[in-house]
Each structure stands twice: as C-alpha cells, then as structure tokens.
Amino acid sequence: GENVEQHPSTLSVQEGDSAVIKCTYSDSASNYFPWYKQELGKRPQLIIDIRSNVGEKKDQRIAVTLNKTAKHFSLHITETQPEDSAVYFCAASKYGQNFVFGPGTRLSVLP
Amino acid sequence: DSGVTQTPKHLITATGQRVTLRCSPRSGDLSVYWYQQSLDQGLQFLIQYYNGEERAKGNILERFSAQQFPDLHSELNLSSLELGDSALYFCASSVNAGGTTGELFFGEGSRLTVL
Numbered sequence: 366g367e368n369v370e371q372h373p374s375t376l377s378v379q380e381g382d383s384a385v386i387k388c389t390y391s392d393s394a395s396n397y398f399p400w401y402k403q404e405l406g407k408r409p410q411l412i413i414d415i416r417s418n419v420g421e422k423k424d425q426r427i428a429v430t431l432n433k434t435a436k437h438f439s440l441h442i443t444e445t446q447p448e449d450s451a452v453y454f455c456a457a458s459k460y461g462q463n464f465v466f467g468p469g470t471r472l473s474v475l476p
Numbered sequence: 477d478s479g480v481t482q483t484p485k486h487l488i489t490a491t492g493q494r495v496t497l498r499c500s501p502r503s504g505d506l507s508v509y510w511y512q513q514s515l516d517q518g519l520q521f522l523i524q525y526y527n528g529e530e531r532a533k534g535n536i537l538e539r540f541s542a543q544q545f546p547d548l549h550s551e552l553n554l555s556s557l558e559l560g561d562s563a564l565y566f567c568a569s570s571v572n573a574g575g576t577t578g579e580l581f582f583g584e585g586s587r588l589t590v591l
Contacts, residue, residue, distance in 0.1 A: 408582040461570060461578055463532035468518040
C-alpha cells in the first residue's frame with residue numbers, strides 16, 4: 366500500500382522567514398496530494414492541494430510543488446507569521462480513496 | 477464548522493469495554509473516513525465507506541469494526557478496549573469515493589480515554 370514520509374518532524378523558523386516541508390510517497394498511482402494544518406486541540410483543515418497533472422500551485426503565502434518522477438512534493442510557506450505555528454500533514458490519495466497521511470511536521474514560528 | 481458531526485466528544489471507559497463512536501457526514505457527502513490519532517502522533521487511516529459500502533481498509537484492528545447506514549451516518553465500534561486504544565478518533569467526509577478528488581472535511585473528533 367501507499368507509504369508517505371514527511372520531513373522534518375519539527376521545524377522552527379523566525380517570523381518572516383520561509384518554511385519548507387517535504388514529503389515522499391511510494392505509490393506512483395497516487396494522483397492527489399493535499400496539505401492539512403492542525404492547530405493544537407483542533408481538527409485538521411485543508412490549506413492547499415495539488416493534483417498530479419500540475420507541477421506547482423500557489424495561494425498567497427503558501428505554495429506546493431510536485432515532482433511525479435521523484436515521487437515527492439513540498440509545502441512552502443513564505444513570510445511566516447506566529448499564527449502559522451501548527452502541525453502540518455501531507456497526504457497522498459488515489460482518486461479520493463484511502464488518504465494516507467505523513468507523520469506530520471510541528472512548525473514553530475518564533476517572534 | 478466543517479459540517480461533520482461526531483459524538484461523543486469525550487469518552488472515558490475501562491479496559492475490556494466496548495464503545496461506539498458516531499459520525500454524521502456533511503450534507504451530500506457520500507464518503508466517510510475514520511482516522512485514529514494517538515497523542516502527538518499522525519493520522520492513522522482506519523477505514524473508508526462510500527454510500528454504505530466499505531471502500532478501503534487501513535490499519536484497523538480486528539477488535540474494531542465500522543459501518544455506514546442508509547442515511548449515510550457511520551459508526552465505529554471499538555471492543556475489548558486496551559490502554560493503547562486511547563486516542564482521538566476523527567471522522568472525515570468527502571463528496572466522492574473515486575473518479576474525482578476532493579477535500580476531506582474533518583469532524584472535531586472523539587477523544588477516547590481507556591483506564
């Protein structure tokens with residue numbers, strides 16, 4: 366089955382700096398890659414996603430890149446703010462089935 | 477509010493007992509997913525249902541079972557509970573099971589504590 370790895374497990378950045386989180390997946394048939402943000406004690410919420418027919422997608426300070434050949438995708442957050450502090454999960458899915466999540470990255474944005 | 481409702485929000489029980497967690501998906505969503513999140517851990521996929529039928533299975537223990545009813549709500553049954561079953565159990569729903577992709581909408585979770 367699908368296996369998703371995520372690095373780093375923890376990340377601390379200064380406010381205003383950029384943060385990059387990387388994920389790799391094992392199943393070349395996976396075609397949908399969402400990123401979820403989970404604040405302490407709350408439910409995961411989608412922040413951005415990318416489909417396999419697209420190499421990059423951007424939404425304000427957040428961007429995601431996908432390299433299908435290498436089977437990895439990355440989340441980029443620019444101009445980080447304290448409210449970006451949370452746990453971020455990547456996931457891989459085949460046609461909306463069996464979403465497999467990475468282990469998560471705890472991001473701390475230091476003032 | 478995601479539109480996904482989970483009950484109960486908190487549950488404390490003893491080892492060896494059985495509990496049922498309930499999930500009502502967003503209106504119109506046919507697919508329901510169950511995830512287990514242990515303390516400071518990731519989201520472990522348990523099982524997915526689509527329109528009443530099991531669609532995908534993850535690392536779900538034999539002591540656990542689930543079903544989706546004709547009104548699309550789902551229940552996760554956990555039996556012979558062990559201390560290690562203590563976790564936050566999330567239900568998520570999406571519109572489709574396959575063919576198209578879509579966002580997963582998570583409920584607030586049911587926190588199970590086994591003493």
